[in-house]
Amino acid sequence: MNKLLLSLVFVAGLGACSAPMHEKFDPAAVATDPSSVNTVVLDSAGISVSLPKAWQRTPDVYDENPNVILYQFRREPVFDDRARKIIPNFAVFAEDVSRGTDVSTFSDKKRSSSIFAHHTILASPKTALGGVGGLCYISTYDDGPDRLEHRIYLVYSIVGNKGLQIMIDGTESVFDMLSSEYEYILRSLSKIEPRRQPGAPGASE
Numbered sequence: 001m002n003k004l005l006l007s008l009v010f011v012a013g014l015g016a017c018s019a020p021m022h023e024k025f026d027p028a029a030v031a032t033d034p035s036s037v038n039t040v041v042l043d044s045a046g047i048s049v050s051l052p053k054a055w056q057r058t059p060d061v062y063d064e065n066p067n068v069i070l071y072q073f074r075r076e077p078v079f080d081d082r083a084r085k086i087i088p089n090f091a092v093f094a095e096d097v098s099r100g101t102d103v104s105t106f107s108d109k110k111r112s113s114s115i116f117a118h119h120t121i122l123a124s125p126k127t128a129l130g131g132v133g134g135l136c137y138i139s140t141y142d143d144g145p146d147r148l149e150h151r152i153y154l155v156y157s158i159v160g161n162k163g164l165q166i167m168i169d170g171t172e173s174v175f176d177m178l179s180s181e182y183e184y185i186l187r188s189l190s191k192i193e194p195r196r197q198p199g200a201p202g203a204s205e
Contacts (some may be wrong), residue, residue: 002061025052025181037184041192044069045094046159047132050188052181055090067096080173086172088178090146090185097163106163107156116141116154132157132189136162140172151175153182159191 030037039050040057054076061070073090080086097106116139134157142149148171157165166189168182175182 020121023082024177025054025184027180027184030184037188039188042071042092042094043192044162045071045092045164046162047092047164048188048190049090049092049185051090051185054181055185069094075170075178078174078177080171080177084171084173086174088168088174091165091167091169093167094162096161097158099161101158101163103134103156105159106158110156110163110165116152130189132159132164132166134158134166136186147167153186155186163194187201194195 013114031109035053037052037057038049039048051073056076057075058072058074061072071092072115075088075090077085077087104180116137120138122136132155134155137154139152139154140150141152150169151172152170153166153168155164157164157166166186168185170178
């Protein structure tokens with residue numbers, strides 16, 4: 001498994017403290033308060049995504065292969081019912097694929113080397129994935145000395161000449177609490193128009 005994908009495993013910081021109240025994200029409120037989300041363009045992946053303000057981008061990571069990049073965002077900590085501090089992660093892993101690669105082939109290849117247990121494939125990917133499309137799974141794994149269980153969204157998509165693995169990762173203990181945020185992020189995914197090279201037909205001056 002690629003080391004960049006392995007880096008996605010370490011997303012939850014745990015600490016003992018009293019748990020503050022969590023205000024659930026309301027997607028309907030975005031219409032009246034657009035400033036409650038940030039829209040980010042991920043050029044190398046060919047997509048954009050909107051995330052609630054609690055999610056912040058971390059430095060992009062490049063593999064030895066310059067055609068591979070990992071975009072990462074981390075959420076402000078939330079506390080589960082055992083007062084553990086959880087830091088969910090959103091990531092887009094983009095790599096070059098051969099012309100004509102279909103999403104099923106790409107998904108099969110990546111899942112064959114994955115640590116995740118693929119429990120459920122969502123039946124309505126267009127609803128779940130906004131304008132990007134692809135195959136969307138709800139998957140699980142556990143990590144750490146306490147074998148802390150994670151429940152994640154794991155998406156495979158082809159956009160242009162890029163194969164995308166898109167992940168929202170948090171613990172089982174906060175999945176229901178943050179489900180409205182997770183679903184909003186996935187539905188906000190959109191393809192972007194490729195940038196034209198200067199001098200190309202239709203390029204702006």
